[in-house]
Ligand code: GLC
């Protein structure tokens with residue numbers, strides 16, 4: 315594996331700082347808390363941490379509204395705490411990447427305060443300002459977080475543009491001074507020893523400069539109600555078309571390519587740093603752009619069926635290998651969840667076999683070709699918490715969903731709350747469940763955590779109890795992550811599908827010069843007697859292999875591949 319980079323071999327773990335661990339007992343996660351859990355992360359076996367924004371922020375968008383790019387949020391601690399965290403991680407062989415929000419700052423950022431103060435100040439062109447047209451906004455563009463994309467500023471007699479909340483004004487990336495300022499922030503963290511960045515919301519950084527009116531025909535209420543909550547008042551194709559017609563001018567502009575090239579140059583001023591984009595567009599992966607983008611397409615389904623995964627991998631891997639990247643080629647990156655999406659058990663479970671499916675899904679992410687990204691709490695099987703009171707919501711987007719349903723669509727209170735609670739990102743951002751104690755041991759008994767704790771910590775969904783049980787999900791995570799590390803084929807091997815017609819199970823080889831592994835994921839409740847050496851495959855599979863791992867009881871040692879019995883929902887990994 316000598317020629318792979320650290321980020322190609324690593325298992326990443328996303329920390330959502332507000333909810334990870336609270337050391338100073340104020341109900342909010344912090345850096346000291348995260349430091350205390352570094353041994354836990356080392357024992358879990360992960361190699362790198364992606365930390366969601368840790369910068370000062372008014373928290374209108376839970377940290378994605380940054381008011382200072384070169385400091386630490388006081389709720390989380392100090393810069394010295396951060397250095398201790400970084401050193402502590404490095405000492406344990408764990409790298410740390412941060413979140414880089416390019417598109418917008420907080421409206422409380424000093425840059426914006428200055429920019430909004432007059433039409434004539436040194437930062438007057440740092441954001442996207444336009445004159446009113448006929449006494450109103452410059453065009454009919456919308457914010458993806460609700461309402462118009464324009465906000466009036468009396469001090470300038472002008473409107474500023476925001477793709478997200480009005481408290482998140484878009485930076486003007488066509489201004490070289492903005493680039494320099496943000497690149498200096500990148501250098502600041504790289505100088506401290508940070509190992510890379512996850513680049514937020516890549517698609518939204520540029521919008522069309524001539525800003526023509528969008529040509530969508532649905533009302534914003536109808537568009538959001540159908541587009542966000544999967545309501546079927548219109549066929550999905552219509553909604554998709556309308557979505558593009560409404561937002562097309564505001565996203566995915568070609569200038570992003572040049573910006574990423576500049577960012578990569580800054581990145582490469584430092585040794586061994588890595589950039590991953592919040593985008594599924596593989597064209598951003600290049601030797602002079604990003605190292606990786608996420609395979610979000612894999613997640614865009616209700617059920618992860620063998621057929622879905624095969625098709626996704628086929629398209630993804632052939633797309634990546636067609637890119638002009640030096641050996642070993644553009645590198646895949648797979649994930650099933652993050653702070654913006656439902657918990658894996660809720661998203662991809664069937665309500666009946668969620669535990670079995672959670673194990674299959676982890677095995678999938680750890681055995682497919684590419685760098686896996688895991689989200690904190692998944693390792694103990696945390697699930698979505700559906701809030702029962704709008705006053706408990708902390709995600710401004712969730713509150714807007716509620717208002718959209720209530721006043722925009724005119725739904726009753728109960729229905730509005732139900733839709734908002736199922737779609738707010740609060741549900742998957744609740745505090746980490748450390749033990750079976752008040753607030754799951756996240757914070758002291760007499761303190762209210764910033765977001766309610768999911769009460770299912772009482773029924774075994776907590777770290778302390780799962781650490782003691784060898785059959786727990788947490789133990790399973792540890793075993794599989796260790797297994798991946800010990801078997802080079804699972805990291806560097808090619809992905810070669812076999813039995814491609816199978817509806818119930820996914821089977822593939824991971825094959826490198828040093829080793830070949832067979833992976834079988836039975837995604838059904840049926841059991842089968844399978845012949846992996848049969849001609850149903852163009853790959854040669856030997857008659858016998860050595861059992862590396864099974865999620866079921868199995869005798870260790872040799873396994874007959876001409877008639878292998880595969881149990882319901884079994885994860886089977888065999889060395890050939
Ligand atoms: C990204 C973040 C999300 C945030 C948005 C705006 O999509 O993941 O949490 O709300 O960008 O910054």
Ligand code: CA
Pocket residue numbers: 336337338339340341342343344389
């Ligand atoms: Ca705290």
